[in-house]
Ligand SMILES: NC(=O)C1=CN([C@@H]2O[C@H](COP(=O)(O)OP(=O)(O)OC[C@H]3O[C@@H](n4cnc5c(N)ncnc54)[C@H](O)[C@@H]3O)[C@@H](O)[C@H]2O)C=CC1
């Protein structure tokens with residue numbers, strides 16, 4: 261029975277059956293997580309997968325998982341619309357002083373509220389997004405959806421991405437600095453990696469327009485918080501809106517902090533959770549990978565009583581080694597698929613152990629021999645639950 265550990269709150273009723281058990285163990289077979297940190301201590305030889313309900317995987321040690329033969333899943337696109345809508349809300353809020361206008365109106369007294377309100381509304385004159393330039397740094401799923409919406413609002417849309425995206429709604433510029441120099445609103449939608457950490461620092465603020473607003477919906481550490489404070493104090497840009505609260509930014513003027521709300525809608529949470537549970541079940545029960553961060557895609561109908569799965573560091577003669585071991589155990593290969601991602605490969609091999617009289621002891625020996633093949637990082641033999 262697979263032991264599933266949940267870090268963060270999830271409805272895991274789908275997992276309480278004969279095959280899965282939700283458990284608080286420190287040596288789980290599978291971990292499901294939202295944005296919390298996954299401690300390296302949980303990456304034990306037993307850990308088959310880490311499933312992130314969401315897109316950012318910066319809280320998971322991907323390299324350690326790969327070396328351990330642990331598949332890491334996320335849910336690309338599942339919360340993109342929610343993040344896009346929150347950014348649009350933040351953009352509108354940044355140009356219209358709604359909160360102060362609402363508080364002001366609520367504090368009025370008397371039987372001529374409408375008259376008083378209209379007499380004081382000059383205090384709340386706002387601006388418009390129409391015609392302004394938005395610069396989107398990170399033109400992935402969310403960045404592209406945001407670009408389309410802003411284009412349809414009549415904004416000029418420029419953007420930066422490390423690879424060319426060829427988008428109709430966006431004029432893609434060569435560098436982040438080019439974006440910062442022209443944008444009235446800069447939106448960060450990059451993943452946090454070693455190459456993006458601190459990508460917006462003191463030098464970048466010097467390039468920004470003095471009335472520009474910086475919106476960070478990527479990750480807090482993309483931006484140097486101390487440099488934000490100094491740049492705002494020197495009037496180098498107008499406002500910093502971030503979805504990632506930090507102590508250094510608390511009580512700073514011109515800083516708005518949200519409690520990581522980007523993907524926090526009923527729709528996005530349910531889409532992410534459903535996809536996560538599907539990724540987990542498919543991988544644990546059939547070895548199939550449809551979209552993983554570190555394993556190659558591999559999908560093969562499970563039409564045999566058993567299936568061998570091997571995750572390996574690519575090596576020219578690895579397949580020969582695996583097939584000659586199977587031959588020695590008189591286990592014919594019924595069907596197979598193999599795929600690679602970077603330096604790593606993954607194969608699914610349909611086999612029939614019973615028809616070939618392989619005993620449980622022999623099966624365990626077979627697994628041990630396959631594990632001893634140079635380059636293999638994870639070997640599993642699955643029984644077909646539907647056979
Ligand atoms: N605030 C929130 O609640 C949420 C935040 N996010 C953050 O937004 C990020 C983007 O999300 P998606 O658009 O769904 O992901 P995505 O994977 O579709 O897009 C990421 C884009 O960034 C680009 N990129 C990566 N490294 C780069 C670099 N060094 N320089 C330039 N471009 C680079 C990639 O080419 C890709 O186009 C996530 O990684 C996550 O950190 C995502 C969802 C919710």
Ligand SMILES: O=C(O)CCC(=O)C(=O)O
Nearest residue numbers: 294295314315316523524
């Ligand atoms: O809402 C969440 O838990 C995660 C949203 C997020 O930051 C992501 O998907 O990368």
